[in-house]
Amino acid sequence: MTYRIIRQKSETGRCLLCHDAPCTKACPGNVPVSDIIRSLRFENDRGAEVKKAKNPACLTCESAVCMEACIRAEIDTPVNIPAIIETVDKAWDIRRESVNLSIDFCGVHCENPFFLSSSVVASNFEMVAKAFEMGWAGVAFKTIGTFVPEEVSPRFDTPDKAGSSITGFKNIEQISDHTLEENIEFIKNLKKHYPTKVIIASIMGQDEDEWTYLADKMEAAGADIIECNFSCPHMSGEGLGSDVGSNPELVSRYTKAARRGTSLPILAKMTPNITQMEVPALAAVHAGADGLAAINTIKSVMSINLDTFASGPDVMGKSSVGGYSGKAVKPIALRFIHDLKSHKDLKDTPVSGMGGIETWRDAAEFLTLGCATVQVTTAVMIYGYRLIDDLTDGLTHYLTDHGYTCVSEMVGKAIPNLIPAEKLDRHTIEYPFFDKKRCVACKRCYLSCYDGGHQAITIGAEGKPVLNGKKCVGCQLCRLVCPASAISSGKRIRI
Numbered sequence: 001m002t003y004r005i006i007r008q009k010s011e012t013g014r015c016l017l018c019h020d021a022p023c024t025k026a027c028p029g030n031v032p033v034s035d036i037i038r039s040l041r042f043e044n045d046r047g048a049e050v051k052k053a054k055n056p057a058c059l060t061c062e063s064a065v066c067m068e069a070c071i072r073a074e075i076d077t078p079v080n081i082p083a084i085i086e087t088v089d090k091a092w093d094i095r096r097e098s099v100n101l102s103i104d105f106c107g108v109h110c111e112n113p114f115f116l117s118s119s120v121v122a123s124n125f126e127m128v129a130k131a132f133e134m135g136w137a138g139v140a141f142k143t144i145g146t147f148v149p150e151e152v153s154p155r156f157d158t159p160d161k162a163g164s165s166i167t168g169f170k171n172i173e174q175i176s177d178h179t180l181e182e183n184i185e186f187i188k189n190l191k192k193h194y195p196t197k198v199i200i201a202s203i204m205g206q207d208e209d210e211w212t213y214l215a216d217k218m219e220a221a222g223a224d225i226i227e228c229n230f231s232c233p234h235m236s237g238e239g240l241g242s243d244v245g246s247n248p249e250l251v252s253r254y255t256k257a258a259r260r261g262t263s264l265p266i267l268a269k270m271t272p273n274i275t276q277m278e279v280p281a282l283a284a285v286h287a288g289a290d291g292l293a294a295i296n297t298i299k300s301v302m303s304i305n306l307d308t309f310a311s312g313p314d315v316m317g318k319s320s321v322g323g324y325s326g327k328a329v330k331p332i333a334l335r336f337i338h339d340l341k342s343h344k345d346l347k348d349t350p351v352s353g354m355g356g357i358e359t360w361r362d363a364a365e366f367l368t369l370g371c372a373t374v375q376v377t378t379a380v381m382i383y384g385y386r387l388i389d390d391l392t393d394g395l396t397h398y399l400t401d402h403g404y405t406c407v408s409e410m411v412g413k414a415i416p417n418l419i420p421a422e423k424l425d426r427h428t429i430e431y432p433f434f435d436k437k438r439c440v441a442c443k444r445c446y447l448s449c450y451d452g453g454h455q456a457i458t459i460g461a462e463g464k465p466v467l468n469g470k471k472c473v474g475c476q477l478c479r480l481v482c483p484a485s486a487i488s489s490g491k492r493i494r495i
Contacts, residue, residue, distance in 0.1 A: 003438075006485060008087040012041045013165060015079050016072055017383060023081055026069035029057025033066050035389075037084060042387065043359040044394035045089075046401070052088045099399045100406035101392060105372045106265035106291045106350050108224050110198050112137040113367065113407055114391050117354050117375030118202035118227060118269070121385075123176060125186045129193065135388040138198030139190075140293070140352075140375055143175040143229045144183045144214065145204045151177060157302045157312035158326075168329070169378045170302040172313060172322035174235055175204055180214075184221045191222030200267065202227040204240060208257035215261030226264050228255060228289070230280070231271035231296035233323045242296070245271030248283035259288035267352060269293040270336070272329075277336050278343045291350035292340060293375070295333045297323025326378040330356030334369060338418055341370030358387075360394030367407065368414035429474035432467065433490030439464045445478035445487060453477050 021034030032051060039048035052058060061082075070078035101112040115138040116122040116131055123142040131139065157170045176183055187199055201218035203226060205211035215226050230245035244250045251268065258266055268284030270277050272295040281292055299321050302312045311319040333355025340346050353371035357363050358379040366374050379387055395407070404410055441463035449457040456471035457478060465478075479487040 003484065004087045006483075008040060008084060011080050011084050012037050014072060015041065017041065018071055019384070022069040022071060023066040023079075026065045027057070028063065028065065029055065029061060031055040031057050031061075031066075033058075033081060033085070036088065037079075037081070038386075039390050039393070040084065040088070042390040042394070043361045044390040044397070046397035047390060047393040048088050049090065052085065053090065058082075058085045099396050099404070101396065101399075103372055103407045103411075105198075105352065106225060106267070108198055108265065110137045110373060111196065112392055112395075113371075113373045114363065114388060115140060115198070115200070115352065115373055115375045116380065117377040118143050118200070118229065119377040119381075120173060121377050121380045124178065125189050128186070128190055131385045131388075132190075132194045132197045134385050135392060136197075136385065138200065138224075138373075140200040140202050140227055141183070141187060141223075143202040143204050143232065144180060144218070145175050146180055146206070146210055146214065148177055148179055149174040149235075152313070152315045154313040154315070157314075157322075159303060166378075166382050167327050168324055169326040169381070170300055170312065170322045170324050171297070172320055175229070175232065180217070184217060187218065187221040187223055198225070199223045200225040200227045202229050202269070203258070204229045204232070204235075205254065205257070206240065208253060211254045211257035212261035215258040215264075215266075219262045219264050223264065225267060225291075226258060226262050227267040227269050227293055228258050228284075229269050229296075230254070230284075231269045231273075233271065233273055233297055233299045233321070242271040242273050242299070245269075245280055245296075246274045248280045251280045252283040252287040255284045255287035255289050265290040267291045267293045269296055270340075271296055272332060272336055272355075273299045276339070278339055278346060281340055281346060281349075282343075285346065285349055291352065292346075293352045293354065294340065295329070295336050295355045297325045298329055298332065300324035325356070327356045327358050327362075330362060330365075334365060337366060337369045337371060338415070341412065341415055342418070358383075360391045360398065363391060364395060364398060364410070365414070367411050369418075370412040370415055372408075372411060428492050428494050429472070430476070430492040431469065431472055431474055431490045432476050432479050433488050434465055434467060435486045435488065436464055438484055438486035440484045440486070442483060444481050444483060448477050448481045 015037050024032055024034045027033055036048045036051045066081045067078050072079050103110050103113050114136055118140040122128055122139045128139050155173045158166050159168050201223035203214040205214055218226055230251055231242050233242045266289045268289040270281055304311055310317045337353050351371045352373045353366035354375035357374055357376050363374045445465050446457045454471050454473050456468045457465045460466040
């Protein structure tokens with residue numbers, strides 16, 4: 001079991017995460033095989049343990065009908081489902097403790113911190129109703145304007161996928177393709193049928209009068225919060241989206257205009273296509289915004305086809321700069337959230353965080369940097385609304401295991417541990433520790449250290465690494481590149 005976690009991640013990464021999964025349907029013991037795999041895939045290990053404990057048929061099963069039913073076999077080879085199930089630890093306790101996932105945001109009570117963000121995943125009654133039924137606490141409805149934009153086809157693209165995983169996603173889609181009247185009816189009906197769910201109405205005006213008018217209409221329709229979209233990076237007209245968000249004067253003017261139209265809490269959705277998000281954020285707050293939403297997508301060029309020289313999404317050989325999202329942008333999003341919540345004049349301003357959230361762990365990282373709620377789009381586009389199961393389950397297990405009773409207790413916990421670079425300890429070295437039993441002698445650490453580090457590793461007996469402590473600076477590049485997890489952090493020595 002030395003490489004149990006590595007095998008588990010590798011094999012679950014191959015799973016296609018099918019809808020109505022044939023592996024589960026084929027199981028003679030009615031074990032929710034696909035649910036267990038999905039929980040592992042989305043880092044809800046404790047949830048997978050509990051599911052396995054509640055379905056012990058896997059423990060004695062000697063057939064492999066689940067594996068025989070695997071659709072992956074049509075591509076290459078089936079997922080080794082029995083091997084995955086074998087890696088799941090035995091749950092020490094299958095009870096789920098009573099943990100309060102609810103949280104208040106801008107004075108609005110939310111049953112949990114998980115929202116759909118303003119995008120195609122939240123663009124009509126039917127879609128949002130399904131998401132609410134599955135457990136999402138709220139929605140930032142797809143941005144509403146007084147106009148219906150003309151769209152292109154195709155409008156999405158991704159970089160080359162690593163296995164079955166999509167790490168980044170580009171879109172050139174604009175605001176809602178429904179009329180204002182249609183969107184008003186969607187919001188009215190959603191509030192009528194789901195009165196306890198939270199509806200954030202995202203709006204985008206073309207001038208001050210429109211911002212006021214739209215805010216007023218959204219309040220009348222039953223929205224709980226107004227979100228001003230100051231950040232869409234690919235609108236086809238000037239003075240819209242990120243053109244506003246990068247201009248503090250426009251942010252202030254349009255926030256004031258929206259405030260004239262509503263008494264509801266207002267969120268300013270900020271653009272990351274700027275160096276200091278705090279500047280327009282302060283302008284929004286001073287102009288009447290009650291909270292912030294960040295980040296929107298990052299301006300990007302996805303790729304260039306070296307045969308046609310077209311970029312993606314390829315619209316008859318042409319494309320445009322669009323918005324990049326997905327797991328790849330999470331570190332950038334966390335940096336902006338940190339900047340907002342570390343600013344002395346913004347630290348108490350509520351923030352709804354987004355940008356690369358795929359698992360409960362991703363979401364928890366945003367919470368520890370001060371967000372009260374989080375929003376998800378790209379992961380839902382790829383994997384579906386069913387993500388909410390592992391988001392809520394995984395967060396519940398985490399809170400229980402760490403002695404928390406409610407979500408709010410973990411909000412902001414990481415902020416004190418991010419300090420200016422000049423305050424970091426620069427008088428000690430933490431050396432890497434090499435586990436020779438786990439080492440597979442691939443020599444990747446040697447290559448990286450020699451060509452990208454400090455030539456502190458040589459190759460010894462049996463082709464395994466030997467560390468030269470006099471040359472090692474403790475950068476631990478070797479640990480990061482080791483495919484066998486045979487290198488870990490060792491002793492910290494004062495220099």
